[in-house]
Amino acid sequence: MKKQSKENTDFFVRVYQLVRKVPKGRVTSYGAIAASIGSPRAARMVGWAMNASHSSKEYVPAHRVVNRNGVLTGKHHFPSINTMQELLEAEGVKVVNDKVQAFEKVFWIPRIKD
């Protein structure tokens, strides 16, 4: 079953919808998202999708997406390198040295099923 629904949402779109489901004050990892969409090895693509997220009409909380180490690897891609951290802190996520504190606790496991 290669093709799924006619919607056949592109890889990017799938990521966007999933990231949008990330609750405030929580973060997730690229690999987790990739795995949730069915491509655990496409973690890189997730980041790429984030880069194109600005293309998405809907708002995508890319700041809630970090790498497996809980480090804000994508902070450099934000308007300001401090934007990502401030956004997270504004949501209650503590970030120190560009790294999410209590990452395990704030880590949110994405799931397609609502």
Next chain:
DNA sequence: AGCCTGACCTAGG
């Protein structure tokens, strides 16, 4: 159609 890039992840030295 082929080569390069990228906000990652895992493994080996």
Next chain:
DNA sequence: TCCTAGGCCAGGC
């Protein structure tokens, strides 16, 4: 423990 190398998938040129 830090550094290097490879694989991975999709998009851009």
